[in-house]
Amino acid sequence: MTQLGYTLSSEEFGPNELVNQAERAEEVGFDFVSVSDHYHPWLEAQGESPFVWSSLGGIAASVEEIDVAVGVTCPTIKTHPAIIAQAVATTAAMVPEKFYFGVGTGELLNEHVLGDHWPEHRVRLEMLEEAVEVMRELWTGEQVSHHGEHYDVQNARLFTLPDEIPPVCVSAFGERAAQGAAEFGDGFWSVGPQDVVEDWEDAGGEGPRLTQLHACVADSEDAAVATAHEQWANSGLPGELAAELPTTAHFEQATRMVSEEDIREGSIITEQSADAHIESIQEAIDTGYDHVYIHQIGADQEAALALYENEILPSFD
Template sequence: MVEIGYKLASEEHGPRDLVCAARQAEDAGFPFAMISDHYHPWIDREGQSPFVWAAIGGISQVTADLKLATGVTCPTMRIHPAIIAQAAATAAAMMPGRFMLGLGTGENLNEHILGERWPPAPVRTEMLEEAVDIIRTLWQGGMKTYYGYFYTVENAQVYTLPEELPPICIAAEGPISASAAGRIGDGFINAGTEAEKSLIAFRKTGGEGKPAYLEISVCWGETEETARRTAYEQWPIAANTGEMNRILPTPAHYEQIARMATEEDVAAHVPCGPDPEPVIKKIADGIGKGFDHICIHQIGPQQQEFLAFAQEKILPHFT
């Protein structure tokens, strides 16, 4: 059974709006949501970036059935994996059976802020594997000490543990990190880059039978023209390719890159406007690649309008 979810984009919305949108998504019939974990927005115009763990606490109190995943948290540089272990355990205790920890190797945009050098991709993958090992070790309960290559944990115990530990899903956008996801993850997340190739690598290295999440971006608007403009102004990173979205350090750099893209470049990746058919096709394409969970990111401020649109014209198509 394919599930269609809703993206809570922390880069575009403040914490109160994220909490409200999560409740509205549940009311609209979405079974799950994913919430981004950023320190900075991609560009200044997006204008937000609240601390995700505080927002999750609020969401836990206004929803009853909505499943929620971090999409995704980087547990390697900005926040030590031992702290992520505690934060995720608390979130799972507040949302019994409804929380999933999504982890990835992160972006320089968010992770460089403490002055550490941004490592190359293979090193970031090794750091993530060790971080996941620490998190799972601490979730065993009891006092733990861990001496790894990248991290040290001494005499640490996570006292507040949920009755049911949350699954850990690993984000990957290439075969190397996807293979690691197959080995260490309970599921797979892809934000749209090399999706099919990465999913195949995940399945071949231990991911067979595990859930696979694909994020897609759309922009509902009253007209295609206004939606295309909104997508270009709010989410120009949709036009970026390769490692670009992993290596630039500040929103100003992404704004400089955005000047090289056109509205047409962004619209080529983002279904825009009031017609449900391009959105349905985008979802169907993801399902055809083998993904069983599709998370829709509505770009821009018109979240309520999109939720009504999805409830009436998108979700019924996949039930």
């Protein structure tokens, strides 16, 4: 059965607002919420980047039945996987239902802040695989010493553990990464109805399959396009730019190439009808995703929440 979720955008809102949005998403009837993990927003206009594990503590303490996810975290460079393992275990112990843990190879935008080297993607994928191994060792509750190619852990033990270890859902946007995700992940994470999930399945991937859809519900399609262009023009950047640009200033420069027409014709849902959302969700389901969550771009979150409560969620009951 497909689960429908709502995005809590750490790039656009502070922690208290994210908690309030999680409560409202549960009230509306969403099956889960997923919060993004960033050190910086993509663009200055987005304006926020709270520490996600603090936000998750507030969210977990405020909701009653809804599932919670974080997507996606990079547990390889800025933060050691032993620390992320403790954060995940604590959060999962607080979540009333189920916690989904999304991981990826990260973006230079967030991972460069301590001055560490930013390796090529192949190496980052190797680091991610070892990081997941370290975290799983720690989630056993046993004392762990690990001396690998990328990470060292000495005499570490997690005493606070959840009743159920969350699935590690690995993000991938290409065939090679999808194959790696199938080898060491418990699930799959993507953005949009991308058919790379088929590569993951062909490589033997099993578990939950999550994807995010971007949208802007506004007074008109033109208003939606304008808001999405101002707040989320980064969605129009091609190739690997999103992973390789180091600062919001560089994203500001790069997104000058993205026009409002690019936004109108791109993947963001700007058409102002429930049918447009229903069709996009159904396309993602047909592609193979069983967890689809919507990201409402801009300050007016209630516009999307009301639309989903009244017209969209009932159509998937």
